[in-house]
Amino acid sequence: xxxESSTPNARATTRRTxxxxxxxxxxxxxxxxxxxxxxxxxPGPLTRAIPSSGESLPLVGLGTWIxxxxxxxxxxxxxxxxxxxxxxxxxxxxxxxxPMYGSxxxxxxxxxxxTSSTARVFAADKVWVAAGARGPAQIEASRRLWNVPxxxxxxxxxxxxxxxHLATLLAMKAAGRLRYVGITTSEGRRHxxxxxxxxxxxxxxxxxxxxxxxRDVEQRILPLARERGIAVIANRPxxxxxxxxxxxxxxxPAWAGEVDCDSWAQVALKFIVSHPAxxxxxxxxxxxxxxxxxxxxxxxxxxxxxxxxxxxxxVAAL
Amino acid sequence: MSDWWxxxxxxxxxxxxxxxxxxxxxxxxxxxxxxAAAIGLSAVLLWLAWHGGRGAAxxxxxxxxAGWLCSAGPYFWVRYATINWAAVWFAAAFALxxxxxxxxxxxxxxxxxxxxxxTRRPGARRAVGAALVLAxxxxxxxxxxxxxxxxxxxxxxxxxxxxxxxTLGVLxxxxxxxxxxxxxxxxxxxxxALWTVPxxxxxxxxxxxxxxxxxxxxxxxxxxALALLATRLRHPPTA
Numbered sequence: 001x002x003x004e005s006s007t008p009n010a011r012a013t014t015r016r017t018x019x020x021x022x023x024x025x026x027x028x029x030x031x032x033x034x035x036x037x038x039x040x041x042x043p044g045p046l047t048r049a050i051p052s053s054g055e056s057l058p059l060v061g062l063g064t065w066i067x068x069x070x071x072x073x074x075x076x077x078x079x080x081x082x083x084x085x086x087x088x089x090x091x092x093x094x095x096x097x098x099p100m101y102g103s104x105x106x107x108x109x110x111x112x113x114x115t116s117s118t119a120r121v122f123a124a125d126k127v128w129v130a131a132g133a134r135g136p137a138q139i140e141a142s143r144r145l146w147n148v149p150x151x152x153x154x155x156x157x158x159x160x161x162x163x164x165h166l167a168t169l170l171a172m173k174a175a176g177r178l179r180y181v182g183i184t185t186s187e188g189r190r191h192x193x194x195x196x197x198x199x200x201x202x203x204x205x206x207x208x209x210x211x212x213x214x215r216d217v218e219q220r221i222l223p224l225a226r227e228r229g230i231a232v233i234a235n236r237p238x239x240x241x242x243x244x245x246x247x248x249x250x251x252x253p254a255w256a257g258e259v260d261c262d263s264w265a266q267v268a269l270k271f272i273v274s275h276p277a278x279x280x281x282x283x284x285x286x287x288x289x290x291x292x293x294x295x296x297x298x299x300x301x302x303x304x305x306x307x308x309x310x311x312x313x314x315v316a317a318l
Numbered sequence: 319m320s321d322w323w324x325x326x327x328x329x330x331x332x333x334x335x336x337x338x339x340x341x342x343x344x345x346x347x348x349x350x351x352x353x354a355a356a357i358g359l360s361a362v363l364l365w366l367a368w369h370g371g372r373g374a375a376x377x378x379x380x381x382x383x384a385g386w387l388c389s390a391g392p393y394f395w396v397r398y399a400t401i402n403w404a405a406v407w408f409a410a411a412f413a414l415x416x417x418x419x420x421x422x423x424x425x426x427x428x429x430x431x432x433x434x435x436x437t438r439r440p441g442a443r444r445a446v447g448a449a450l451v452l453a454x455x456x457x458x459x460x461x462x463x464x465x466x467x468x469x470x471x472x473x474x475x476x477x478x479x480x481x482x483x484x485t486l487g488v489l490x491x492x493x494x495x496x497x498x499x500x501x502x503x504x505x506x507x508x509x510x511a512l513w514t515v516p517x518x519x520x521x522x523x524x525x526x527x528x529x530x531x532x533x534x535x536x537x538x539x540x541x542x543a544l545a546l547l548a549t550r551l552r553h554p555p556t557a
Contacts, residue, residue, distance in 0.1 A: 102333065102402060
């Protein structure tokens with residue numbers, strides 16, 4: 001199935017028109033501002049539209065890798081529930097998990113029940129099993145752990161068995177049992193294959209690693225996502241915490257205030273979500289104060305092209 | 319996974335250090351007061367290691383086998399599996415090692431345990447073996463030194479790392495004995511399997527702790543390396 005056959009307006013954007021618009025906007029120093037202007041301002045967090053549907057998502061979501069894998073530890077599960085409560089209170093919606101993440105799915109499900117947020121959550125999960133025939137059973141097991149009627153987004157985790165799983169997910173979407181389909185990778189792996197799938201398959205989302213130091217996706221994948229009308233989820237925004245630990249050894253520069261950041265985490269996140277191709281970033285945390293801080297990155301002024309360059313230059317020099 | 323060479327150990331990390339150590343806290347609370355029995359058996363193991371002989375070997379092998387089986391079930395299968403999907407494989411490997419140790423303990427080919435009595439000439443292999451047994455048994459003492467509460471102590475016989483280290487010590491203390499009567503391939507397979515699991519676990523746990531930035535990350539791999547080096551040494555002849 002070719003992308004255009006099932007895609008409305010956003011997917012009609014050609015590479016030429018996109019690049020042309022980008023160049024014009026950049027020459028006016030406006031393109032990141034345009035990106036944030038597309039977001040809906042208001043009391044909640046800034047949002048950006050999913051290109052294939054127009055549905056808006058907050059720029060900051062919640063990842064669960066490592067942080068929500070706490071097993072049967074009741075104390076830690078309560079702490080994760082508190083993080084989810086704070087996340088939703090700050091206007092968050094997308095939570096992303098995977099069967100690979102140990103007990104994370106069950107912890108999310110418990111948190112959703114405790115916070116009565118099943119209706120509010122944008123449930124993003126993955127299928128992660130080599131055999132395509134085992135995909136549906138895994139998806140159903142994941143859904144039960146989440147305790148949601150259906151997933152909003154299912155992604156093929158790290159392209160494992162992607163041909164068979166993608167067929168399954170697209171069939172689920174066609175049958176109304178799934179809203180969006182995506183693929184994921186991390187740490188810059190298999191980008192060439194990701195590009196080929198993005199170019200040939202009618203996917204709604206692609207999830208890649210992107211942060212102020214890992215910017216390989218800026219070359220081809222992010223422009224291709226814009227061209228093809230594919231939403232982008234940025235994982236590993238803090239390099240598993242290493243980036244923030246590194247940055248926190250240094251004083252927050254005064255210019256951070258120009259984009260309404262009062263922490264390095266917000267600078268790092270605003271750098272990511274100010275890219276016009278990025279739909280949302282999914283930082284993970286076990287702390288309520290950190291999730292509030294992260295959600296703060298979806299508010300206020302966003303970096304423009306000049307500020308983005310300033311951020312990258314400053315961080316590279318540290 | 320055609321791009322396997324691009325993966326680092328941290329890519330396979332599934333949990334935080336806090337979650338990992340909390341697991342021992344929950345494990346200890348669930349098993350209490352089994353720790354008292356484990357410490358008692360540890361004392362018996364030390365005495366057997368000192369005393370030596372074939373009976374001591376049977377006793378020591380049975381004690382460490384019980385430790386492997388306890389690690390396989392209550393720890394890996396019940397606890398660790400809640401945060402690591404690979405735990406079922408670890409449980410199987412630990413159960414296999416326990417079974418192998420029990421089979422050796424009950425076998426007519428069971429070798430004797432090299433005594434550590436002062437009447438014997440000291441030997442490097444014996445010293446390393448005894449040191450590793452002691453290190454496994456004393457492992458929980460390091461808990462407060464590493465800045466963790468006693469409730470998170472990893473007890474020999476109930477937790478995998480001290481059990482593996484202590485077992486390597488016991489294996490080193492075993493003398494060449496009646497197992498020499500076995501066909502070469504069977505002896506090699508038997509002894510090879512006995513050594514493989516604890517050495518492999520020492521490397522796996524070292525890698526896990528390394529990715530967690532744990533201070534003790536090198537302890538188990540160093541113990542395995544020391545044990546493997548010591549296997550090159552012969553026991554001194556008995557008096």
